[in-house]
Amino acid sequence: MANIFSNIVEQARLTSQALIEFGSSLFEPTVRLGVTGLSRAGKTVFITALVHGLLRGGRFPVFEAMASGRIARARLSPQPDDTVPRFAYEAHLQQLLTERQWPESTKQISELRLIIEYQSQNRAMRELTLDIVDYPGEWLLDLPLLRQSYEEWSAETIRLSREGDRAHLAGAWHFEIAALNPNAAADEALAQTVARHFTDYLRSCREERFALSLLPPGRFLMPGELADSPALTFAPLDRLEGSAPSGSLWAMMRRRYESYKDAIVRPFYRDHIARLDRQIVLVDTLTALNAGPDAIGDLERALTAILDSFNVGRNSIISSLFAPRIDRILFAATKADLLHHTSHDRLERILERLVSDAAKRADYSGARIDAIAMASVRATSEAHVSGPTGMLHAIMGVPIAGERAGGRTFDGESSIVIYPGDLPVNPDAIFEPGESRFRGLSSASSDEADYRFLRFRPPALERTDAGVPALPHIRLDRALEFLIGDRLR
Known part of the structure; x- marks a missing residue:
């Protein structure tokens, strides 16, 4: 009511x-x-x-x-x-x-x-x-939580964490919750430990080599002034049998999950x-x-x-x-x-x-x-390079200082020309089932493939009498x- x-x-x-x-x-x-x-x-x-x-x-x-x-x-x-x-x-x-x-x-x-x-x-x-x-888009991914109970969110989050790349990234967190009794008495130190392992798992998923995106709660990755607060000290739990007794670890996690929705997610949506x-x-x-x-x-x-x-x-x-x-x-x-x-x-x-x-x-x-x-x-311009099968479409720009590729470290001043690879003409080729679901971008050689996602510096613009031109x-x-x-x- x-x-x-x-x-x-x-x-x-x-x-x-x-x-x-x-x-x-x-x-x-x-x-x-x-x-x-x-x-x-x-x-x-x-x-x-x-x-x-x-x-x-x-x-x-x-x-x-x-x-x-x-x-x-x-x-x-x-x-x-x-x-x-x-x-x-x-x-x-x-x-x-x-x-x-x-x-x-x-x-x-x-x-x-x-x-x-x-x-x-x-x-x-x-x-x-x-x-x-x-x-932040991570905050937007919290909105579906408004339609989920703690039990539903826990089950879905743990299920996802056992699939693909997530499974080995969640190892420390899985080890921690496997030893827990969710019906045991609430323990603040234990809650902090579990929440820390869960947060570490979310951060690992976001690393560029894995580039996973569906990682709520969003404030765990961008806590701001809420860092270490009880509102961010909860995590999904597994293996609840029956209903959680009052004062249990499960009951505490559920309460903090609901507080997170009431104090953070709902005001974000409303305002x-x-x-x-x-x-x-x-x-x-x-x-x-x-x-x-x-x-x-x-x-x-x-x-x-x-x-x-x-x-x-x-x-x-x-x-x-x-x-x-x-x-x-x-x-x-x-x-x-x-x-x-x-x-x-x-x-x-x-x-x-x-x-x-x-x-x-x-x-x-x-x-x-x-x-x-x-x-x-636009940080690059276009060029052409010679490849094994003829001229290849290339891009040219100045990599950020410290970027590394092909055994080379860039100084942030020198311009380079690279072949970035071509995307498939038919996007369905990327989404085919089985091992060929995604084959990667084509590239002229393994060395050139290393260059594909170098970070380039913003372009140099000359100031005119009318000021700086548009980017x-x-x-x-x-x-x-x-x-x-x-x-x-």
Whole structure:
């Protein structure tokens, strides 16, 4: 009964908030754009490049409002939420342009407000407010927990941990829980030990050579101020017989799991996800492809969970009054500049294949779904190299200092030309069952294969009399057109 009453109160609060925001949007049209992605997908770089391009008049031929000259100017404005940190746009831009370093990954929620002054297609001057909300994708994967009991989550998490690459990564944690009696008296020191082994397992799964994605609870990987708190001191347990007695270890873990949902997951959904209009999900597809079948399968499950977490559907006056709904979601395979342009469409088709089942369900509710391959900041240019069978499509750039490949350590200053390999023309070749489910990217030789996912420095840009030109990109304009182009008509 208490939960039912709590849900009614929460829905009333969301409806009230929706009424206020809907009324405001009638006079100040606003799009709240959520930007998320899993670790190393490039969220910070995407936002920085997008904002810089709008402020500086970047080369966006597919973004119709800018290509046609209808955008008069864009300017930054104070963000609306006083309790949310501001996205550090200026600092991140300094890192990209002056230091030629990639910004740190997203570790918390942040916001940035951009006002776009434009001429509508009937020649009236208008303004669109774009509120960009940046948040870690790992937190988004917590939302399915709201529909799971502790017992259901424990069973599913332990089942997954016994499959594929996860099985040996979970060894220490499995050893710890195998010796536990879940009906024994609650013990804080024991709870901390089990939670630490579980957290270590999640961190190991996220390492680049495994590149696993479905790793809730998200705050275990990005705890922030919650580190070492009871809210993060729980873990799945196995082998419960009957019901857990009061005061037992199982009962304590269940209570903390529920507290995690109530104190962390529900407020995150209520205050941020439920208020979004549009969403882009950045995906490091290449790293998963390089890691192999387990990483690909895990990424597919994670993307399905992400899409299922959104309250998707076509916005209308009625739906806006009662619960804002995300009506456009863009999945973007990032780091396309690590491939020659002949593989960009292939990368896009692979991502489409990964989200196809979940996208069909969202389409039924009226949401528009799209998938693209892109690079928010292009760090490479294209070249050709001679291979055993003729000329090969190559890329050229400056690897980050300290990167190693083929027995060579790079100095961060010298440019190199490499053959990155080709993606298959037919994406179904990657998803065939059996041992050939994923065969890897083709490469000219084993040495050249080592180079495939070198990290390159951001490009050097010359300052002109008009200032620093917009950062080079791949299909960033197409992303903008899909996400906000219709709101600038």
